[in-house]
Amino acid sequence: MNQLLFLVLAALTVLGALGVVLRTNPVHSALALVATLFLLSVLFVGLDAQLVAVLQIIVYAGAIVVLFLFVIMLLNLQTDVRVLGGGTLVAAALAGGLALAALLVAAVRGASPGPRGALPAGFGATVSLAHKLFTDYLLSFELTSILLLVAVVGAVALAQKKR
Amino acid sequence: MVDVAIVAAKALVVVLIVLLTMGHGVFFERKVSAIIQDRIGANRASIFGVAALGIINTLVADPLKFLLKEDIVPANVDRLLHFLAPVLSVLPLLVTFAVVPFGDVLVVGGRSIDLQAAELDVGVLYVLAMVAMAVYGVVLAGWASNNRWSLLGAVRGSAQMISYEIAMGLALIAVVLTYETLDLQTIVRAQGALLWGWLPAWGVLYQPLAFVVFMTAGIAESKRIPFDLPESESELVSGYFTEYSGAKHLMFMMSDFVEVVLVAALVTTLFFGGWQVPYLLRDGFHFPGGSTVPLPSLAVTGLQVLAFVLKLHCFTLLQIVIRWTLPRFRYDQLMRLGWQGLLPLSLANVVASAFVIVFLQRPAA
Numbered sequence: 001m002n003q004l005l006f007l008v009l010a011a012l013t014v015l016g017a018l019g020v021v022l023r024t025n026p027v028h029s030a031l032a033l034v035a036t037l038f039l040l041s042v043l044f045v046g047l048d049a050q051l052v053a054v055l056q057i058i059v060y061a062g063a064i065v066v067l068f069l070f071v072i073m074l075l076n077l078q079t080d081v082r083v084l085g086g087g088t089l090v091a092a093a094l095a096g097g098l099a100l101a102a103l104l105v106a107a108v109r110g111a112s113p114g115p116r117g118a119l120p121a122g123f124g125a126t127v128s129l130a131h132k133l134f135t136d137y138l139l140s141f142e143l144t145s146i147l148l149l150v151a152v153v154g155a156v157a158l159a160q161k162k163r
Numbered sequence: 164m165v166d167v168a169i170v171a172a173k174a175l176v177v178v179l180i181v182l183l184t185m186g187h188g189v190f191f192e193r194k195v196s197a198i199i200q201d202r203i204g205a206n207r208a209s210i211f212g213v214a215a216l217g218i219i220n221t222l223v224a225d226p227l228k229f230l231l232k233e234d235i236v237p238a239n240v241d242r243l244l245h246f247l248a249p250v251l252s253v254l255p256l257l258v259t260f261a262v263v264p265f266g267d268v269l270v271v272g273g274r275s276i277d278l279q280a281a282e283l284d285v286g287v288l289y290v291l292a293m294v295a296m297a298v299y300g301v302v303l304a305g306w307a308s309n310n311r312w313s314l315l316g317a318v319r320g321s322a323q324m325i326s327y328e329i330a331m332g333l334a335l336i337a338v339v340l341t342y343e344t345l346d347l348q349t350i351v352r353a354q355g356a357l358l359w360g361w362l363p364a365w366g367v368l369y370q371p372l373a374f375v376v377f378m379t380a381g382i383a384e385s386k387r388i389p390f391d392l393p394e395s396e397s398e399l400v401s402g403y404f405t406e407y408s409g410a411k412h413l414m415f416m417m418s419d420f421v422e423v424v425l426v427a428a429l430v431t432t433l434f435f436g437g438w439q440v441p442y443l444l445r446d447g448f449h450f451p452g453g454s455t456v457p458l459p460s461l462a463v464t465g466l467q468v469l470a471f472v473l474k475l476h477c478f479t480l481l482q483i484v485i486r487w488t489l490p491r492f493r494y495d496q497l498m499r500l501g502w503q504g505l506l507p508l509s510l511a512n513v514v515a516s517a518f519v520i521v522f523l524q525r526p527a528a
Contacts, residue, residue: 063295
């Protein structure tokens with residue numbers, strides 16, 4: 001991926017993420033989240049991971065944030081509902097952010113950012129990803145789907161109770 | 164540099180095909196509605212007394228009229244989102260056409276150019292992703308307008324679009340199982356084969372149920388009658404785009420019609436052979452009797468693009484006929500059709516297709 005392109009995209013992504021946190025209007029925040037997810041998916045395309053990029057849009061931007069928007073709209077959250085936390089909340093967020101940054105720096109320092117080697121054939125293609133998923137990671141893959149099924153059953157059970 | 168120019172030219176051709184089909188579609192809509200309602204219609208738009216030239220009116224004068232109208236932004240709307248919503252509703256649909264192949268290959272000056280604007284390994288998923296993004300336009304238009312009719316229309320519209328996207332996705336899964344690829348161009352090429360030596364192996368023969376489900380879900384996505392509850396003039400004024408005028412209103416109307424053309428393009432590509440002309444191979448016609456008609460490569464490509472455009476027009480016309488034939492659903496009927504009709508049907512279709520492929524087509528390992 002072109003270095004300049006990456007820097008521009010990364011800067012835009014960070015701007016989007018800041019928008020999620022800093023906008024006071026919840027709908028604007030949700031939209032900033034969509035923009036961030038979209039830019040992340042563009043970054044995935046730059047890493048030759050087209051399938052991951054498209055799945056990112058379908059699952060997160062296309063389904064989950066739409067549900068967020070639904071909740072925001074139907075609960076009629078107005079701008080004044082949201083206040084940017086008290087002193088303790090800001091302090092806790094700062095401490096958490098700093099700890100995460102320290103972790104990231106520690107993790108990246110060990111890695112050598114040399115030129116990228118040649119990719120194995122079929123890298124990022126659907127077939128190779130599916131092959132990995134259904135051989136090496138079969139157990140975790142299937143367990144995740146059971147987890148999602150449990151969540152669906154739980155949601156249905158909760159909705160049924162109210163009748 | 165040449166590569167960039169080629170991609171730009173391909174994109175331009177795709178956009179021209181879409182806009183032309185859309186313009187013709189609007190003209191068909193007027194004529195078809197007149198025929199179905201047993202009246203004479205659209206006969207004042209003739210130019211120099213030639214009625215057929217009236218099509219210029221729908222292609223040029225209509226959009227121009229919308230562009231020249233005053234753009235009214237009501238007070239107390241969220242200005243940024245009010246402006247963004249129409250863009251977000253039409254843009255994802257237009258870019259979806261990038262993966263729809265409109266021809267095989269064009270051989271020019273030693274280069275062979277794949278006639279598909281974006282050769283994407285994950286074309287089918289890209290279609291689903293972009294169709295899913297179109298929901299935002301509807302939701303934001305309704306919310307930003309600060310109007311109860313708009314909000315009701317937006318909630319109806321987004322619930323409807325999300326519900327029918329699921330059936331649409333499952334119908335696509337059955338197609339992907341059949342062709343074992345996510346690339347639309349490969350799917351179209353596979354449909355060039357012949358069954359028993361004479362019947363073109365178009366997708367509708369393998370996946371008739373997926374075709375019915377996909378077409379129905381697609382019409383629901385376009386939010387036109389019989390699925391026009393998000394707009395329903397008789398109860399919600401104009402639904403989620405009540406507060407829009409001028410060019411922005413045009414963009415919402417356009418997005419519904421682009422969706423019609425998109426559904427026509429996808430149905431053509433997935434189920435009716437895309438650009439395939441029966442018995443036409445890269446070097447000319449090879450009829451089942453054994454007779455052949457050799458053709459230059461340029462003529463073959465031209466015929467293919469023409470076939471694609473013709474099929475596109477046919478399925479646009481079919482959707483217009485459906486739109487003027489059926490009355491509007493009730494909302495509970497709409498939800499029942501989506502969740503209790505199409506969803507189980509498409510699920511059963513996926514399971515049945517997988518069974519056939521694993522147990523009947525594959526030799527036992």
